Amino acid sequence: MENKISIAPMVDRTDRNFRNFVRMINKDVLLYTEMITAQAILNGDLDYILGFDEVEHPIVLQIAATNPKEAYQAVKIAERYAYDEINLNVGCPSDRVSGNMMGAYLMAFPKEVANIVKAMKDATNKPISIKHRIGIDGKNVLPDTFEQTLLDKYEDMMNFIHITEKAGVNKYIIHARIAILAGLDPKQNRSIPPLRYDEVYRVKKENPNLHIEINGGIKTIEEIDEHLKYVDSVMLGREIYDNPMILTEFGKYYGSEGEINITRKEIIEKMIHYVENMEKKNLRPHLFLMHTHGLFHNVRGSKAWKRAINETNANSGTLRKLLKEM
Structure with missing residues (x-):
């Protein structure tokens, strides 16, 4: 199946619990993990960092790496998990990431990125993709030896x-958008640099052999339709998190009508089952419920929903009560 739509990797957002929430609404859209550094994979709790459920397929592991050796080792370890694709982050503008010579910082070093990709491909037969910006402003961040920081x-x-x-x-x-490596935080880097969609369209037009996916500021079905006239696929981020019911509108891109008519009542029934399983494992339901704030986005009951699931003791019983009240 060709993936026309994906959900952007978002730190503190696209974790295992949120991805399961998405699958309760839509089974087709391509999922990404949060950005995971190679160092975290080399030194962390692997099942916690890399584990996911079968229902999450298709799913992409996004890593950030600063050199080929670490990238190779991290991807080799990740081979124990059945990800469908591995993505290299060359777009994160965070100063913490840039300070460790990862993310958008690496756009200034395409040959080094190529070496990292070669190392990743040596470690896996899975497809390797790159997520990046249209450019960077590396003033006060790139080495002094750089003649050109823009x-x-x-x-x-x-x-x-x-x-x-x-x-x-x-x-x-x-x-x-370009990434401004000094002076803007990640949130500002998602809004202040102007969008230049035409340049992404041009990449596809001049390189029809490449799969080009567009990202940045996309919020509606109408916008998706417009972009798909020029590129292969579209990535959405915060809009999915804030308004997850938009996932019910994607069936036409996959020839799948099943999720289009799913109701919030049916989603909550799935959520109850998921939270009950968490409770059996002594996991805090809050870790899942915190990702479901947007279920009633811009509709009646939104405030009551958020208030109820924000309670520290919110659990499957809370969901059952809310379902009954509906």
Whole structure:
């Protein structure tokens, strides 16, 4: 199945619990993990960091790495888990990430990114993709030896793509803004730099052999339809988290009508079953319920829903009570 829509990797958002919540509403959309550093994989609790449920397929593991050795080791470890694709983050503008020479910082070093990709491909037969920005402003962050710290021209992006493509990358997820590495936080980097969708369209037009996915500021079905005239697929982020019922509108992209008519009542019934399983394992229901705030986005009952599930002792009984009140 060709994935027309994916959900962006979001730190503190797209964890295992949220991904399961998405699957209660839509079975087709492509899921991503949060960005996971290679170091975390090398030193952390693997089942906690990399574990996921069968229902989450198709699912992509996104990693951030600073050198080929760590990337190879991390992907080799991740081979124990059945991810459908591995994605390299070359787009995160966080100063914490840039300070460790990862994320969008690496757009200034396309040859090193190519080496990282080669190492990843040596460790797995799964597809390797790259998520990046259309450019970066690396002033006060890139080394002093750099003559050019502003890499924001279309030609700069294409240089990055052509070099990394030679390492075996066929799929690029492009956030249609530059990343400003100093002076803006990640939230500001998602809104202040202007969107330049036309440049992403141009990448696809000039490189029809590549799978090009567009990301950045996309919120409605109408916008998705417009983008799909020019690119292969579309990635949404915060809109899915804030308004998850938009997932019921995606059936036309997959020839799947099943989820289109799913109701909030049916979703809550699935949630009750999930939370009951958490309770049997002595896991805190809050870790799941915190991701469901948007279920009643912009409809009657939204405040009451949020208030109820925000209670520290909210559990499956809370959901049963809410369902009865509905």
